[in-house]
Structure formats: C-alpha cells, structure tokens
Amino acid sequence: MFLTIGELINSTRDEVKQALKEKDEELIRKLAREQAEAGADVIDLNAGESMEDEKDDMDWLIDLVEDEVDDVRICVDTPDPEVLEFGLEKVENRPVINSISNEEDKAKAREVASEYDADIIGLAMGEEGMPETVEDRLNETEALVKKCEKLGIDTDNLYMDVIAMTIGSNQEQGQYVIDSVREIKENFDVKTNIGLSNMSFGLPDRGLINRTVFAMLLEAGLDAALIDPTDKPMMDTLKAAEALLGEDQNCLNYLKYKRSG
Amino acid sequence: MSDLLDDLYQAVYEMDEDSAVDLTNEALDEGMDPEVLLNDALIPAMDEVGKLYEDGERYVPEMLLSAEAMKGSMKILRPLLAESGVEPTGVVVLGTVEGDLHDIGMNLVGMMLEGGGFEVINLGPETPAEKFVEAVKENDANLLGMSALLTTTMTHMPEVIEALEEEGVRDQVEVAIGGAPVSQDFADEIGADGYAADAASATDLFKKFAE
Numbered sequence: 001m002f003l004t005i006g007e008l009i010n011s012t013r014d015e016v017k018q019a020l021k022e023k024d025e026e027l028i029r030k031l032a033r034e035q036a037e038a039g040a041d042v043i044d045l046n047a048g049e050s051m052e053d054e055k056d057d058m059d060w061l062i063d064l065v066e067d068e069v070d071d072v073r074i075c076v077d078t079p080d081p082e083v084l085e086f087g088l089e090k091v092e093n094r095p096v097i098n099s100i101s102n103e104e105d106k107a108k109a110r111e112v113a114s115e116y117d118a119d120i121i122g123l124a125m126g127e128e129g130m131p132e133t134v135e136d137r138l139n140e141t142e143a144l145v146k147k148c149e150k151l152g153i154d155t156d157n158l159y160m161d162v163i164a165m166t167i168g169s170n171q172e173q174g175q176y177v178i179d180s181v182r183e184i185k186e187n188f189d190v191k192t193n194i195g196l197s198n199m200s201f202g203l204p205d206r207g208l209i210n211r212t213v214f215a216m217l218l219e220a221g222l223d224a225a226l227i228d229p230t231d232k233p234m235m236d237t238l239k240a241a242e243a244l245l246g247e248d249q250n251c252l253n254y255l256k257y258k259r260s261g
Numbered sequence: 262m263s264d265l266l267d268d269l270y271q272a273v274y275e276m277d278e279d280s281a282v283d284l285t286n287e288a289l290d291e292g293m294d295p296e297v298l299l300n301d302a303l304i305p306a307m308d309e310v311g312k313l314y315e316d317g318e319r320y321v322p323e324m325l326l327s328a329e330a331m332k333g334s335m336k337i338l339r340p341l342l343a344e345s346g347v348e349p350t351g352v353v354v355l356g357t358v359e360g361d362l363h364d365i366g367m368n369l370v371g372m373m374l375e376g377g378g379f380e381v382i383n384l385g386p387e388t389p390a391e392k393f394v395e396a397v398k399e400n401d402a403n404l405l406g407m408s409a410l411l412t413t414t415m416t417h418m419p420e421v422i423e424a425l426e427e428e429g430v431r432d433q434v435e436v437a438i439g440g441a442p443v444s445q446d447f448a449d450e451i452g453a454d455g456y457a458a459d460a461a462s463a464t465d466l467f468k469k470f471a472e
Contacts, residue, residue, distance in 0.1 A: 012412065012441060048412045049442065079413045129387055130362045168321035169365055201365060202321025 002242065003119070003159075003224035004235075005075050005096065006040030007195070009061065011049030020047060020057050025064055032065040036072060038229040039238075042096050043069070045087070046077035055083050062090050075121075081108035088116045095119075098226075099161065102126030102143045114151035121193050121224075122148070123161045124180070131163055137180040138187065145188055159193035159224050160184050167209070168202035174213055181220040191223035211237040219245060265293065266302045269334065273306035276326035278333040285334040295341040299378060303331050303338075307376025314369075315461045321365070328372035335375070349380040351471035353404040354396045354434075356388030358417040363410035366439065369460040370406060377464055379404075379471070390417070390424040397430050404467055408440040415442050419451040435470040439463055 008031045011017050019027040032043055043065055047057035058078065065072060075096035076087035088095050094117060100110045101123035113120050124131050124140040131137045141160050148155050162180040165173040177199075181192045199213055200206035211234050214225065218241040227234055235257075243254040265288045272280040288298055310327045313319040319327075355371050357364045364386040371383045382400050384392055388407075397405060405425075409415040418438055425431040437455040438448050448456035455470070457463035 125362075166321070166365060169325060169368070171322075202324075204317075204320060 001041075002218075002222075002238065002247075003042060003096075003193075004040050004229055004238065005042040005044050005193075005224060005226045006035030006038075006229045007044050007197075007226040008035055008228055008230070009043060009065070010046040010077070011057075012046070017049045020049065020060075023060070028061060028064045029068040032068045032072070035229050036069040038232075039235055040229040042073040042075045044075040044077050044096075044098060044226060046098075047083075048078060048080075054078065054080060055086050058083050058087050059090065062087060066092055081112050084109055085112045088112070088118060096159075097121060099123050100144070102140055102147065110147060110151060110153075114148075114153050117157075119157050119159060119224075120148075120153065121159050121161050122190075124163050124184075130165065132176075134176050134179045134183060137162055137176075138183055141184050141188055141190065145190060155188070155190050158190045160188075160190050161193045161195065164194050164196055164198040166198055166201040166203075168200075174199065174216075178213070178216050178220050181217055181222050185221045192221065193224040193226070194222060195226040197227075207231060207233055210234065214238070215241045218242070265291065266298070269298060269302035270306045273303060273327055273330045273334070274309060276323060276330055278326070278330040281330040282333045282337065285337050289337070289341070295338045295345070296347050298334070299338055299342065299347075303334055304376060304378055307331055307373065311373050311376060311461060311464065315459075321369070324369060324372060328375065331376055350378040351404050351467060352380045352382070352400055352402040353406060353467060354382045354384065354393060354400065354402045355406045356384035356393060356396075356408075357386040358407050358409045358414050358421065359387060359389045360417065361409050361411055361414035362386045363408070363440075366410070366460060367406070367408045370408075370439070370457075370463045373460050373464040374467060377468060379467065390421045393421050394424045394428045394430065397425065397434055398428070401433075403434055404470055405434045405436045406463065406467070407436070407438055409438075409443060410440045412442045415440065415447065418443070418447075418453070422452055437463065437466050437470070 011020055035043055045061045047054050073093045074091045075098050076084055077098040078084050096119045097113050099121040100106050100113050103126055122144045124137040126140055145155050148158055162177045167174045184192055196210050200209035203209055215237050229235055239254050239257045242248045243251045248254055269284045272284055314324050353374055355367055357367050371381045375381050382396050384396055435454045438453045439457045445456045455466045457466045
C-alpha cells in the first residue's frame, strides 16, 4: 500500500517555525488534523529550525499530534541522532525515520535506526553529495543496502529516496528519478520514496508539474512520498493512478474517495 | 551603430546565445567600444530580464538561457575590457556553505550579478570555509556571498567569517548571506555585513556594497 507522508509540520515553513516559537498548539493540531483527514498515513514532524531545544520541541509536537489524531503514525524528521532516538522511543505507533544516508555523519543515525522497528527513509546520497544520474542513485542504494544489512536492518523497511532535483535547471532530472525508481525496485529488495516539490522549483504552476511527475513515478513503482496531502489535485492524482494501475479493486477506493468530496 | 546595440540587447533578452556572440563580434569589427556593449546592451538586458523574473513573468530556465547569452558575449568582451583597464563593478566570491547542496538560488544570484557587471567566482555547493578564504585571496575579491538552505548547515556561516578573520582578509570583503533559514538577525549575530531574502535583493545589496 502506498505511504502518504504529510510534509506540512516542518519548521522550515514560516508558520510552523512561528508556532514552535510561540507554542501555538492550535496551528499544529490543525495541520495534523487536516493532513490526516486528507489521507496522510504518516505525519512528518520536523523541529530542526529550533537549534537550541529541538528535543523539547519534538516532544511537544509528538504529544500534540498523537493527542489530536487517533492512531497516527509519526515520521521523526531530524538530523540529530539524539532527537531521533528520543522520538522513536516516545511515539506510540510504528514510526518512520527521516532520514539516513551513506554520509559519514549519518553513522550514528543508521545505528539508532537499526535498534527500532520502523520504516526508514534512506537518501540516495553520500560523501560525493547529490546524485546526478540514475547510476549514481543505484550506487548509493547498493552502498546503503549493504550498510543496513550489516546492521541487521530489514531492507524491506527501507524506502530509498531518489532525490528530486529541479527540472528548471536540468531537464534530465525528471526522467532520471522515474528511471531510478524503476531500476532500484528491479535490482534491490527495497521500497522507494521521494520528496516531490523540489522538481518544480522556478517554474509556473508547480502543482501541475508535481502531480504529473507523481503519476509517472507511481507507474514506475513509487511506494511513498512526502507531499502536502491537503493539496487536493495531488491526492486526486494518487487515487486515480492507483485505480489505473490496477491497485484498487473494482475502483472502490476511487469511488469512495470521490463520494467523500 | 545603435542598431547593433539594440540587436545585442534583444539577443540577450530573447535568450539567443548564438546571435549574442555573432553580434558582439560584428560590433567589435565595426570598431565599437567593448565597454559600450557591456553598459548599453548586456547590463540593461539582464537588468530587464531580472525584473521580469522578479515579477513572475520569466522563469528559471529562461533566466539561465539569457545568462548563457550574456556569458557568450562576455567571453569575447572580458579580455578586451581587461586590456583597456575597465574594472568590474566588483569581484564577488559566491558559494553554498559546507554540507549544503542547494545551489539554485545562489546560481541565480551569480547570474544576476554577472548581468550587473560584476566578476563572479562561483565556488558551487558544499564549499568549506578555507575554500572561501582561498578564493578571496586569489581573486582579490571585495565581496563575498554565501547561502545555506538548511538549519543544519547555516551553522557553518560563522566559521567562514572566522576563517576570514584568522587569515586577515575580513576587512577586505563585505559579506552577505542568504537562504531560507537565515535572517537579518542571524546576519547581525554572526557579524555578516548584510542579508538578502532573494536573488534580486542580493544583487541590489552587492551593488550598494560596491558603491
């Protein structure tokens, strides 16, 4: 089943940054509720902006979101292994980890990830920086799979993030991420993920670009995405694509989705 | 004569690198002053394109093409300008700080600065502090711009400023910072000389510094 990860509670967004500063419970509750109602399976929580007390803020966010949404799954989104461990320990349901990679300074995060039963987002990048080609992404996947196996991580829980880059400055990147999803799934026993919105940077009508590539990625076998689930056309695309790809028996989910408005 | 200037302006404005190169050569053959080509065709064209971008009428791919057209022309003009002793508006070292791969915004700043007659040394993404210092020394730069798009990498900005101090070149450059997580407050806190919220205001800021 496709995993929709709601991206809105992220401290790099101004309103969330502000809410963290002022401890504005209402805004966080509203964002959690709206994303869940719109169909998010997982709510991503990122408090990285508050460099001073990220752990306290993560603590506060988890309490609020778990109180607001029944049976919510939380994605602990942090660069700090200590905050990661804290979040994984605290959440009620099976968490998602955002993220690990082949980078040296992610060693501790990889270790922490191995100690919990969680879905893990693994970025297809390492010391050489951002991947350029499909081959780069496959190499990073191979290296990360090896690291995970060594740590005893079940790679079936590993969601390789294919790293979206803007087509505005490099027009090959659209085809690259689509091919990467397809080839990663062919060659490795892992799942795939993407944070879509980078793709459309610098272009008009970003939603159109985002949902078009989303449909293409779904056909290639994409398993999860960090998206704004309250972006209705985006969720429309997901439901229609699932029906078109034969993943929605008798189109019942699509019908239910359309009837619910 | 001024027809050629208009045509060169149009070539950059219309994102046509081949024409920009041809027209530059043609104009030089007719004895036109390289400085006139720069100041009366290239700079105003990029200025106009920058304005259109700011207003949301042009987009990143179009900016890139106009910048390519300007660069094609500048490749021919730069040695001639240097020969005749024309100084660039300023010499800017640009880079995204260590660990940060997001360079699109910074590249836009670089393009708009080149369009404004600056000499730009673009160190690209993931630039360690010592590379910034090296580039400032090597190019005798008087301006430095750095960007960070992540809360986890903006912490490298003060390191660059410290490295400039340690190497005794802090007084030689005005330092501006940019990127989503940084602010004027952060610039003040780390002792940078300025902050810009977007590519257009970065260009204005550097122009002010260069005056």
